[in-house]
Amino acid sequence: MNGSQPVNLRMTVYASLFTALVIVGGYISFPVPFSPVPLVLSDFFVMLAGLFLGPAWGLTAIGLFIFLGALGLPVFAGGKAGLAVLFGPTGGFLAGFLACVLVVGLIAGKGRPSVIKDLAALIAGNVVLYALGVPWLKAVLNITWGKALALGMIPFMPGTAVKIIAALGLAQFLRPRFTQIISSRSGMRE
DSSP states (O other): OOTHHHHHHHHHHHHHHHHHHHHHHHHSEEOOTTOSSOEESHHHHHHHHHHHHHHHHHHHHHHHHHHHHHHTOSOBGGGBOSHHHHTSTTHHHHHHHHHHHHHHHHHHTSSSOOHHHHHHHHHHHHHHHHHHHHHHHHHHHTOOHHHHHHHHTGGGHHHHHHHHHHHHHHHHHHHHHHHHHHHOOTTOOO
């Protein structure tokens, strides 16, 4: 077995785990009475995927999540599935998940980990998420910018702030061990 196979196998397992966490985060879904966009934990796990997996494996995890949903498996928020969800009011946020994990992974993965860099990565990732989700919501529902912001961003900002703080805490606590496990070859047979 060549040296990169254990790492690739581990990363495949972790990417699959993050796919599952994003799915579970979608099942923890709370409808917002005035908005077609539900309050979910999926975006929290998308942020963590960027911090822990980096851009390439993070995209793999979130791409798999979207692919499974497009195939018709009930993995989107509230157990929804299919192309209708991808092209519906929340489709821009699903595309935003891909952009968010990429941005978080790219920024957080540069150089040595730090709280400031992780915070910048998470904020930038969420800016990109909303920058894709809100215009899509506006276009699909044919509403004004003010209404799109009121339905798709403003009520979610406090929750996003809490998720960013929680992701920062988890990254500071768990990422050193996670990195050690990924790079360690102990226990692997060659």
